[in-house]
Amino acid sequence: MKKNDLIVLAILAAVLAGGLGLHLIQQREPPGVQGDRIAPGEAGYYGRGDTSAAPGPVTTVFWLSIDGVRPYYLSRAETPFLDRLMAEGAYSLEHEVVFPSLTFPTHVSQATGVSIREHGIPMNRFYDLETRRRHDYPGDSRLLEAEPIWITAARQGIRAASLDWVLAHGQTGEHTAEYFDPEFQRGLSDRERLDRLLAIWRADADPDPLRLVMGYIGAPDRAGHRYGPDSNEVVRAMEDTDALLREHYQAIVEHWETGRQPEDRLYFLITSDHGMSAVHTLINPYALTGLDGRDDVTLIAGGNVAHLYLDRRLSAADRENLLAATRDRLRDFDYLRAYRREELPPEWEYDHPTRAGDLVVVLDPGYSFSGRPEGIRAAPEDVNGPRGMHGYHPEENPDMLTIALVHRHPEPLGGIDLGPIHSRQLHPTVAALLGIDPADGADGEPIVLERDESEPGS
Numbered sequence: 001m002k003k004n005d006l007i008v009l010a011i012l013a014a015v016l017a018g019g020l021g022l023h024l025i026q027q028r029e030p031p032g033v034q035g036d037r038i039a040p041g042e043a044g045y046y047g048r049g050d051t052s053a054a055p056g057p058v059t060t061v062f063w064l065s066i067d068g069v070r071p072y073y074l075s076r077a078e079t080p081f082l083d084r085l086m087a088e089g090a091y092s093l094e095h096e097v098v099f100p101s102l103t104f105p106t107h108v109s110q111a112t113g114v115s116i117r118e119h120g121i122p123m124n125r126f127y128d129l130e131t132r133r134r135h136d137y138p139g140d141s142r143l144l145e146a147e148p149i150w151i152t153a154a155r156q157g158i159r160a161a162s163l164d165w166v167l168a169h170g171q172t173g174e175h176t177a178e179y180f181d182p183e184f185q186r187g188l189s190d191r192e193r194l195d196r197l198l199a200i201w202r203a204d205a206d207p208d209p210l211r212l213v214m215g216y217i218g219a220p221d222r223a224g225h226r227y228g229p230d231s232n233e234v235v236r237a238m239e240d241t242d243a244l245l246r247e248h249y250q251a252i253v254e255h256w257e258t259g260r261q262p263e264d265r266l267y268f269l270i271t272s273d274h275g276m277s278a279v280h281t282l283i284n285p286y287a288l289t290g291l292d293g294r295d296d297v298t299l300i301a302g303g304n305v306a307h308l309y310l311d312r313r314l315s316a317a318d319r320e321n322l323l324a325a326t327r328d329r330l331r332d333f334d335y336l337r338a339y340r341r342e343e344l345p346p347e348w349e350y351d352h353p354t355r356a357g358d359l360v361v362v363l364d365p366g367y368s369f370s371g372r373p374e375g376i377r378a379a380p381e382d383v384n385g386p387r388g389m390h391g392y393h394p395e396e397n398p399d400m401l402t403i404a405l406v407h408r409h410p411e412p413l414g415g416i417d418l419g420p421i422h423s424r425q426l427h428p429t430v431a432a433l434l435g436i437d438p439a440d441g442a443d444g445e446p447i448v449l450e451r452d453e454s455e456p457g458s
């Protein structure tokens with residue numbers, strides 16, 4: 001069998017295994033007019049945006065997000081592979097994510113490098129007061145109001161594959177990743193997701209290789225919600241994930257090694273979108289607010305945050321009365337805070353003009369919204385969970401801090417504890433690694449991955 005036949009078979013296998021709608025987008029620019037070159041030696045990174053100019057090291061970034069990994073899990077579970085990455089690489093166990101620490105807003109802030117106010121994805125599910133449309137775990141990348149790294153890369157001539165990342169689906173416009181799905185593929189196992197990603201990378205026969213490959217897996221989050229962060233099920237999910245990653249990293253390195261030059265570098269970046277916290281009380285948002293059944297109010301809750309969107313066709317007086325009455329009612333509960341959009345703490349950068357609610361209700365740690373209680377409140381064990389939740393502000397609930405690990409192949413980074421980092425630094429860091437400019441507004445400092453040799457004792 002010829003090599004080309006094998007490639008076609010590999011693509012077919014990926015399509016059949018994953019139900020994948022494969023999008024192979026033509027290169028937008030001819031070779032030789034690609035992105036700007038990063039200043040040599042800047043921040044100690046290897047990077048080359050312009051592959052036609054002076055030959056130099058080429059960087060590939062493989063960025064994998066694991067949903068819901070609290071650093072505490074690493075001390076509870078046997079995770080030899082992640083331990084090795086940390087010992088040889090650079091890591092943060094104090095990775096602070098945006099508020100609310102929910103999968104959609106946090107992933108999008110990581111990919112775009114900007115606040116929720118700027119990227120416009122405030123929750124996993126949200127409403128838009130202007131379009132009067134509700135979005136539930138949306139897959140439509142046109143909802144993004146800021147540029148994600150896969151577009152930043154494509155715009156500057158870096159070929160990218162972005163599968164399973166929040167809002168990487170159905171990409172349109174002048175610049176897109178080379179590979180993406182039309183919509184999120186539900187029902188795949190983590191192994192199937194990684195297999196698909198690897199199959200696409202291996203089958204890509206373009207002489208200009210993929211240099212940004214992004215994927216997502218989710219087992220630790222599911223175990224954390226269902227059984228709680230202190231459960232044995234979380235330990236098992238982490239150990240299974242560790243073994244899966246070890247196996248795939250081996251395959252990733254082997255594939256990358258084919259055809260690379262001696263100075264080239266592979267960066268394997270593992271991040272998560274939030275931690276996980278034990279829940280002792282579930283709150284039914286409809287029973288709490290007394291707004292069930294009204295068609296002029298849209299109530300959307302996720303984690304410990306609920307948004308009340310008042311129909312803009314209500315008169316100003318009706319809106320004021322409804323807001324005042326609801327706030328009065330909520331004053332009886334000492335485990336929550338209610339903010340009008342314009343009163344949201346400015347440091348949250350959360351007051352999106354049409355996608356933040358007119359009233360935003362935030363529950364204290366230990367409490368989570370859920371539709372399961374019959375009345376206002378119930379214990380998780382009485383309504384079959386969830387026993388773990390996220391959404392809380394990391395400064396208020398440090399259980400929301402998560403992990404970030406970077407491993408460089410073949411030259412290790414040396415086991416650097418990066419200390420506290422912020423999710424909004426990830427976009428500029430990946431841009432620096434690739435030798436391209438970050439998107440407008442992604443103004444976080446790139447994380448410096450090199451050890452400071454001038455530091456005594458380092």
Ligand SMILES: [Zn+2]
Nearest residue numbers: 068103221225
């Ligand atoms: Zn979750």
